[in-house]
Amino acid sequence: MRAARDRERHISQVTSYGFLARRGPKRSVTVVPAPLRYWQYVAVSPGVALATVAAVVVWLVALGLISGWPAAQDEVPLAVGLGLAVLVLATSRFTVSDAAVSNDIAGLRQTSSFGIVPLVLVEDVVVAPAPAGWPRAKRRGGWWPGRTRVVVRHLGTDGVQDRAFTIWVRDAEAFADALDRPLA
Numbered sequence: 001m002r003a004a005r006d007r008e009r010h011i012s013q014v015t016s017y018g019f020l021a022r023r024g025p026k027r028s029v030t031v032v033p034a035p036l037r038y039w040q041y042v043a044v045s046p047g048v049a050l051a052t053v054a055a056v057v058v059w060l061v062a063l064g065l066i067s068g069w070p071a072a073q074d075e076v077p078l079a080v081g082l083g084l085a086v087l088v089l090a091t092s093r094f095t096v097s098d099a100a101v102s103n104d105i106a107g108l109r110q111t112s113s114f115g116i117v118p119l120v121l122v123e124d125v126v127v128a129p130a131p132a133g134w135p136r137a138k139r140r141g142g143w144w145p146g147r148t149r150v151v152v153r154h155l156g157t158d159g160v161q162d163r164a165f166t167i168w169v170r171d172a173e174a175f176a177d178a179l180d181r182p183l184a
Contacts, residue, residue, distance in 0.1 A: 003159065006118035010100035019093060019104065038096040038178035040170050042103065042141030048090050056083040094141065094167060096178040101152075103140060115140075117165075121155040125176040125183055128166060137164035148172045152179070 016025050016033035025033055044052075056079045064072035093104040102116040128149035130137055137151050147168035156163045169175040176183045 002120055003118040003157070006099035006120060007116050010097045010102060010116055010118070013097040013099065014095050014102065014104060021093065021095070034098050036095055036097055038175055040094050042092045042094050042167070043144055044087055044090040045139075045142050049087060052083050052086050056080065092141070094169075096175070101179065117152075117154050119180060121159070122152060122179050122181055123155065123162075124153045125172075125179055125181045126151050126153075127172055127183060130164060130166075135162045135164045137166040140165050140167045143168050146170070150175060150183075 013033045014036070016029045017036060018026050021036055021039045059079050060072045060075060063075055095102055095104055096119075098119075100116050100118045101122070128151050130151040130153070134151070134153055143149075147170060149166060149168050150172050151164055151166045153162065153164045155161065172183060
């Protein structure tokens, strides 16, 4: 019951901030929310980046073969611009509020409801790799320079099944403190 209540508290707190969290709460918010405990931007996964680049290349090559290479050359700015837009809109924000942790999707401007983990369900946080006996960790985001990979073990939504996820964070200590679980 508490986990469900914390999910709603998290959504309320996170949606009170725009995607660019550094700017503070939205102007339309009537009650000033508590500050976010931790947030960072997460780049698209290598698979999404590779698929986007492949789509742009296929688009330009197909246009070049059908309409000629000068037409494909004229299309390059539009194709690259749309590819970059896909990559920017696929960037997410990883957020820890007072109640839970989640990924917020830039293009949708909302909290991903399937990715919320209430803080009451978080059990341990360790710098990767995960200790033996932990469940296989789901990946959230890819590597960025200067980031440390951590693994978070938590209970599933049923409150019984052990689960885990891994994420690359700016500051592992600050992230663990935001989760109220010191690094093990």
